[in-house]
Every structure is written in structure tokens, then in C-alpha cells.
Amino acid sequence: MKISKLACTCLVLAILLFISLGQVVVTTPVEAQKQQVTLTAIVAEPKERWDTLFSDALQKLRQKHPDMDIQVDYRVLPYDATRTQILTAMVGRSPIDLISVDQIWLGEFAEGGFLTDLTERANTWGRENDWYQTNWDGGKYNGKVYGIWAWTDIRAMWYWKDLLNQAGVDPNSLKTWNGYIAGAKSLNDALNGQGIQGMHLVGADHSPDMWYPYLWMLGGEILEQKNGHPTNGTYWFPAYNSTQGVKALEFIKQEIDAGIKPQTNHFWGQEFADKKFAVMLEGSWLLGTFPREQWSNLTQSVGMLPMFSVPNENNKTATMMGGWILSIPETSTNKDLSWELLTIMLQPEVLSTMLQKEGYLPTQKPIGEGPYATQLNTTIPYYKEMIAMIPIGHSRPNIPEYPQIADNIKQAIDEVYFGIKEPKQALDDAALKSAKVLGW
Amino acid sequence: MSSTFVKAEPYFFLAPALAILFVFLIFPLFWNTYISLHDVSLVTILNQWEYIGGTNFLDLFSDPNFYMSLKITLMFVGGSVALQFGIGLLISVLLQQQVRASGVLRAIFIIPWTISAVIAAFSFKFIFDDNFGILNYVLIQLGLQSSGWLSDPNIVIWSLVIANMWYGTPFTILFLTAGLLSINPTIYEAAVIDGATKIRSFIHITLPLLRPFIVINLILITMWSVNFFDIQLIMTGGGPLFSSTTASLYMYRQAFEFGLLSKGAAAGIVLITINLSVAFVYLRFLRR
Numbered sequence: 001m002k003i004s005k006l007a008c009t010c011l012v013l014a015i016l017l018f019i020s021l022g023q024v025v026v027t028t029p030v031e032a033q034k035q036q037v038t039l040t041a042i043v044a045e046p047k048e049r050w051d052t053l054f055s056d057a058l059q060k061l062r063q064k065h066p067d068m069d070i071q072v073d074y075r076v077l078p079y080d081a082t083r084t085q086i087l088t089a090m091v092g093r094s095p096i097d098l099i100s101v102d103q104i105w106l107g108e109f110a111e112g113g114f115l116t117d118l119t120e121r122a123n124t125w126g127r128e129n130d131w132y133q134t135n136w137d138g139g140k141y142n143g144k145v146y147g148i149w150a151w152t153d154i155r156a157m158w159y160w161k162d163l164l165n166q167a168g169v170d171p172n173s174l175k176t177w178n179g180y181i182a183g184a185k186s187l188n189d190a191l192n193g194q195g196i197q198g199m200h201l202v203g204a205d206h207s208p209d210m211w212y213p214y215l216w217m218l219g220g221e222i223l224e225q226k227n228g229h230p231t232n233g234t235y236w237f238p239a240y241n242s243t244q245g246v247k248a249l250e251f252i253k254q255e256i257d258a259g260i261k262p263q264t265n266h267f268w269g270q271e272f273a274d275k276k277f278a279v280m281l282e283g284s285w286l287l288g289t290f291p292r293e294q295w296s297n298l299t300q301s302v303g304m305l306p307m308f309s310v311p312n313e314n315n316k317t318a319t320m321m322g323g324w325i326l327s328i329p330e331t332s333t334n335k336d337l338s339w340e341l342l343t344i345m346l347q348p349e350v351l352s353t354m355l356q357k358e359g360y361l362p363t364q365k366p367i368g369e370g371p372y373a374t375q376l377n378t379t380i381p382y383y384k385e386m387i388a389m390i391p392i393g394h395s396r397p398n399i400p401e402y403p404q405i406a407d408n409i410k411q412a413i414d415e416v417y418f419g420i421k422e423p424k425q426a427l428d429d430a431a432l433k434s435a436k437v438l439g440w
Numbered sequence: 441m442s443s444t445f446v447k448a449e450p451y452f453f454l455a456p457a458l459a460i461l462f463v464f465l466i467f468p469l470f471w472n473t474y475i476s477l478h479d480v481s482l483v484t485i486l487n488q489w490e491y492i493g494g495t496n497f498l499d500l501f502s503d504p505n506f507y508m509s510l511k512i513t514l515m516f517v518g519g520s521v522a523l524q525f526g527i528g529l530l531i532s533v534l535l536q537q538q539v540r541a542s543g544v545l546r547a548i549f550i551i552p553w554t555i556s557a558v559i560a561a562f563s564f565k566f567i568f569d570d571n572f573g574i575l576n577y578v579l580i581q582l583g584l585q586s587s588g589w590l591s592d593p594n595i596v597i598w599s600l601v602i603a604n605m606w607y608g609t610p611f612t613i614l615f616l617t618a619g620l621l622s623i624n625p626t627i628y629e630a631a632v633i634d635g636a637t638k639i640r641s642f643i644h645i646t647l648p649l650l651r652p653f654i655v656i657n658l659i660l661i662t663m664w665s666v667n668f669f670d671i672q673l674i675m676t677g678g679g680p681l682f683s684s685t686t687a688s689l690y691m692y693r694q695a696f697e698f699g700l701l702s703k704g705a706a707a708g709i710v711l712i713t714i715n716l717s718v719a720f721v722y723l724r725f726l727r728r
Contacts (some may be wrong), residue, residue, distance in 0.1 A: 084696060091485055108699060111483045197571070203591065205677050264591040264680055265569050276571060400483050404698045414681045418593060 034069045041074035041098040044082040052354040057345040090114040093331050097338040101147050101325040103138050107398040110141040116328040118145045121339050135363035138395050139325050151360040152323035153283045154389040157305040163278040180309040181258045187278045188259050200280040203262025208409040209320050213308040216318035216394045220244030223397050238434040241427035249423035253416050262417045284386050287359040298381045306385040321393035404437045475705040482699030496706040508682050509690035516686050519601035520665040528612025536620045553610035561674035564603040593683035603671050619653030655726045663715045
């Protein structure tokens with residue numbers, strides 16, 4: 001009796017095993033022949049933009065390769081974690097097929113041998129002329145293409161119209177340095193009692209980013225090429241402590257003297273959306289801090305000056321451009337397919353859908369000025385004005401030493417914020433450190 | 441069984457533990473030292489590493505920011521250890537008294553330790569925020585002056601000490617409670633009979649008997665405070681003006697923000713030396 005029970009149990013288990021194995025074996029001939037490919041990616045937050053982009057691009061990629069079962073496994077991480085994870089993966093030689101690279105990381109990653117040289121692929125692709133020159137050059141290091149700048153952002157001056165009205169400040173007066181300082185004082189006098197500060201001033205880690213436009217508008221540069229480098233012959237040398245740099249930092253000092261407080265915590269525009277500040281210099285992503293349903297009426301309450309204040313009306317303004325570059329790591333085992341996916345993601349019909357949803361700015365002329373521009377213009381507040389800023393946008397150096405140089409500049413800015421040093425002394429001391437970092 | 445085998449037998453049983461110790465402690469220490477003696481950065485990591493001897497240490501000791509970080513570490517560790525130990529000892533002694541719901545209170549006091557350090561750091565970042573923080577809001581409501589808790593270079597380190605104190609005190613409470621429970625209560629009864637007051641009992645009975653636990657607790661909380669950088673990284677990033685950059689955060693920034701892995705490794709060696717020195721001091725002077 002016991003033996004027959006055991007035999008029955010074994011028989012049932014054998015049948016179940018046979019059925020489950022049969023499920024695996026009994027597949028359609030086409031599915032059995034499909035090559036399984038999973039492309040892996042590490043990208044930076046926020047997630048929604050990648051969901052849109054990968055989903056639309058993957059659909060097109062699959063249509064092009066019906067013989068393949070292509071999946072994309074992408075990890076979305078916070079900014080700092082993205083860089084750390086990419087570096088860890090590269091150093092550990094983990095195969096990753098696509099990464100989002102901040103423009104300031106490009107030189108470091110390329111110099112370290114982490115990125116695939118895309119120059120030949122980009123030449124064959126033939127879309128270089130579709131890109132705004134600064135954005136195309138931003139994906140190059142030492143003359144080679146290591147990434148394609150996918151979308152960008154600019155920094156502009158945002159203000160609450162009702163608060164400026166209340167303080168009796170004409171927005172146009174903020175266009176000059178003197179007007180900006182006078183406006184700060186009037187706004188503080190009128191609004192401090194309500195717990196609102198007049199002007200926002202960045203005191204967080206990225207404070208150099210908000211100082212560079214003043215340097216650039218005066219004709220200065222962060223770094224310049226110089227002969228006589230001990231090992232490299234000609235190499236970068238700090239240029240930010242020039243007379244233009246000193247003048248730019250003196251304006252920052254004037255802001256402090258006018259009662260504008262540097263903010264050490266940064267909430268990326270949320271503090272403006274929450275009406276804690278009447279005026280804020282912030283990136284175009286600020287629009288994302290407002291609910292989408294408010295976008296159609298936003299221009300009635302929120303104004304935007306497409307500029308940083310200039311010393312006088314004869315000066316041309318400047319701004320800083322950021323955004324993300326798409327690159328293929330050297331460890332990728334599917335370089336051709338990854339490149340194909342990348343180019344599909346950058347097709348105007350694919351990318352513009354995401355840009356429209358998220359409010360980012362294009363790096364390519366077909367989207368910025370072409371047929372897609374109309375669509376974006378009707379959806380994104382101040383789109384035309386932000387696009388118009390791209391030609392006056394500058395990008396930061398993408399050399400490997402840039403993080404340390406930015407740290408030196410931040411220290412100089414902080415020393416002026418806290419009244420420890422005068423602008424010239426602070427910049428000269430910082431430039432000395434930067435020169436050492438650059439190997440001089 | 442041969443005598444050789446019998447003598448060697450304990451080492452066979454120790455082998456797995458020794459292997460783990462070697463792989464996760466000894467080897468990384470030697471590897472870190474190796475890195476600190478070579479030129480290793482994110483740019484050179486995949487290439488041949490050049491031996492440069494003590495150059496990284498020279499760079500370290502010629503960097504004024506490093507000395508600043510050591511000074512800040514002293515303030516951070518000193519303040520954290522004093523507060524964690526003092527408050528922890530007080531709470532554990534009070535809970536040892538015949539207090540109602542002492543078990544519940546102990547559980548409540550342990551809560552900070554169950555929270556991730558990252559979450560604790562973010563929470564305090566928002567509490568201390570100059571403009572939006574609850575602390576300044578309460579001060580203003582009470583008619584007092586608000587303060588730049590995270591923006592004033594003279595104050596910021598103490599804001600971090602408070603956050604670290606909140607986070608680390610539960611361990612001291614737990615550890616010293618275990619020590620207090622090991623003390624025979626009849627000793628206190630005898631002391632009461634002899635006319636000792638509570639304070640005299642505490643000074644002459646509790647503290648001496650608790651000494652081994654105190655020494656170990658101080659060693660651990662000091663080492664943890666020296667190595668801890670989550671709170672500094674998240675609350676302030678080391679600013680303003682490096683006034684909250686401790687040596688551990690300096691090491692992290694060198695290695696992972698600037699990509700100077702060997703300089704970070706050199707800073708790590710210095711930190712290990714500091715930790716070992718502190719442990720030696722505690723053991724030598726407090727165990728007498």
C-alpha cells in the first residue's frame with residue numbers, strides 16, 4: 001500500500017515535470033530562433049524622462065530588428081550615485097551599454113578610457129550639422145566624439161510678477177547690475193516682513209555655475225591654453241582670476257553688501273515655486289516645479305528675463321548650459337546596437353515627445369527651430385525665449401581636473417560671501433591651487 | 441591520533457575565521473597602503489600604476505584643507521563623544537532606577553539607532569535649514585533670533601554634533617545598560633546599609649565596576665565618529681568654507697569627487713592611525 005502511494009506520488013511529480021519542461025520546449029519556431037539581447041544602461045534621475053525615451057526608442061529598435069528580442073534594463077539613480085555607479089562599473093569592467101554623462105564628467109571618463117570613441121560612427125551618421133555647435137563640441141574630448149549631447153538647459157532670471165508689483169520694482173530694471181542691486185533692496189524692504197526674500201543667491205556646491213555667466217559676459221574665461229607645461233607642453237591654465245573675473249566676483253560681493261543672503265541648501269526651483277523668493281536665477285528645469293496644468297497660464301504670474309544682469313546695457317549677456325550627454329562605455333558588448341538605440345533616441349520625432357513632457361531644451365536645430373519647435377512653443381512656457389539663449393550659452397570645461405578647479409572657485413566665492421577675503425585675493429589664491437592641480 | 445595533528449587541530453577550526461579576517465580586513469588594509477604609494481586616479485586606474493612612494497602623503501600634509509579637516513574632526517569627535525557618552529550614561533542610569541515603563545522608554549530611546557544614517561541626516565538637514573527649518577521657525581515664533589545653523593561657519597559643526605549625538609546615543613544607552621545589569625545589586629544594598637548616598641554609590645561603585653564597558657564604549661563611539669561622514673556629506677557637503685569637512689569626508693571627496701584615489705587612500709591610512717592611537721590612549725589610561 002505504502003509502495004503504491006509512493007509510486008503514485010512519483011508518477012504525478014514526473015508528469016508535472018514533463019509538462020513544465022514541455023512548456024519550455026514547445027515554443028514557436030520563430031521565437032526559438034530570436035536572439036535575446038538585453039541592453040543595460042545607467043542614467044540619472046528623474047525617471048520619467050527615461051521611461052518615455054526608452055519606451056519610444058525601443059519600439060523603433062525592435063521594428064528594425066524583428067529577428068531579435070531586445071530589452072533595455074536601465075537603472076535610474078540620483079546624480080552623485082550615477083557618477084559613482086558608472087565609475088564602479090567601468091573600473092570593475094562590468095558590461096554597460098549606455099550611460100548618461102554630465103558634460104563635466106566627459107573628459108575624466110574619456111581620459112580614463114571608460115568611453116567608446118564614437119567619432120567614426122558619428123561621421124557616418126552625418127547629423128553633426130543638425131546640432132548647435134557648442135552642444136556638439138560638448139560631446140568631444142581631445143578632438144574625438146565620446147558622446148552626443150542629448151538635451152540642454154539654460155539659466156535665466158525668473159520672477160513673481162505680483163511681488164515685483166508690490167515692491168514697485170520694474171522687471172526691466174533688473175537687467176543691469178545697478179538695477180539688480182537696487183531691486184534687491186526694494187524687494188527686501190517690501191517683502192521681508194512676509195517671510196519672502198527678494199533675491200536668491202546660490203551658496204550651495206554649484207555656486208561657481210551661477211558666477212560663470214558674469215565672467216563670460218565680461219569676456220573672461222575659466223581656463224586658457226598656455227605653453228610651457230612641465231609635462232604636456234601646452235595645457236590649460238587658470239584664467240578666472242583675470243580682471244574680468246575679479247569684476248564678476250565684485251558684483252557678487254555687491255549682492256552680499258546689499259543684503260542678499262547666500263543659500264547653502266538648494267531645492268532646484270522649488271523654493272521659487274513656493275514663493276520664498278521673488279526673483280531667482282535658476283535653470284529652465286524650474287518649470288517642472290509647477291504642475292503641468294498650470295503651464296498654460298504660468299506666464300501670467302511668473303515672468304522670465306532670458307539673461308543674467310549685465311554691467312551696463314552695452315554688454316551682451318551670457319548663461320550657462322547644462323544637460324546630459326549619451327555615451328557608450330568601452331565595456332559594452334553591444335556597441336553597434338547601443339549606437340543604434342542612441343541615434344533613435346536622438347531622432348527629433350522621438351526626443352521631442354520627451355522634451356515636450358519634461359520641458360527640456362533641444363541641442364539640435366530641427367527641434368529648436370524646425371517643425372517641432374511650434375509644438376514645444378505652445379506647450380512649454382517661455383520656450384522661444386529659452387531657445388534664443390542657447391547661442392549665448394557657454395559650457396564648463398570637461399577636463400579631468402575640473403571638479404577640483406570648481407572646488408577651488410567655490411572656496412573663493414565662499415570667502416567673499418563670508419567677508420574673509422576681497423575678490424582679487426580670493427581668486428588669486430584659488431588660481432594658485434588650480435594651477436597646481438593642473439600640473440603647473 | 442598523532443600529537444602533531446592534535447596540536448594543529450585548533451588552527452583548522454580557526455582557519456575559516458582567519459580567512460574571513462584576512463580577506464575583509466588584512467588584505468584591504470595592505471591593498472589600501474599599496475594604492476597610497478602609487479599614482480592612482482580615475483584617469484590612470486586602468487593603466488599601469490606608477491610607484492611614487494610617499495608623494496601622496498606629502499601632498500596630503502601640504503594641503504591646508506587637510507589640517508583644517510583634522511581640526512574639524514577634533515571638534516566633531518570631541519563634541520559627539522562627550523554628548524553621546526554623557527547623555528547615554530545619564531539615561532541608562534536613570535532607566536536602571538525603579539522607573540515605570542522603563543522597558544518602553546528603552547525601546548523609544550533606541551529608535552534613532554534603527555533609522556538609517558542617511559534618513560537621519562536628511563531629517564536634521566530640514567530641521568536646521570536657515571529658511572525653511574522648523575528650528576528657526578520655532579525661534580522666530582518665540583520672538584528669538586533665527587540662526588544660520590548650516591550656513592554659519594562658526595556654528596555648523598555643532599549642528600552636526602547635535603545630529604550625530606541624536607543618532608549615536610542609543611548605542612551608548614544599550615551598551616551601558618548591559619554593563620549596569622551585570623552589576624550585582626547586593627553591592628548597592630550593602631552600600632545603603634553603610635550609609636552611602638546615591639551619588640556616592642554611583643561614583644564609588646557604579647563607575648568603577650562599569651569601567652570596562654565605558655572603555656569599550658568610548659573606543660567604539662570615538663572610532664565611529666572619526667569614520668562617520670554620512671551626516672556631514674548630506675547636511676552640508678562639508679561647507680561652508682570647509683568648516684564641516686571632517687577628515688573622513690575629506691578622504692571621501694579626494695577619492696570619489698576628485699578621483700584622486702591614492703590621495704584618498706593616503707588619507708585613509710592617516711585615519712586608521714588616528715583610530716589606533718585613540719584606542720591605545722583609552723586602553724592605557726582608562727583601564728588602570
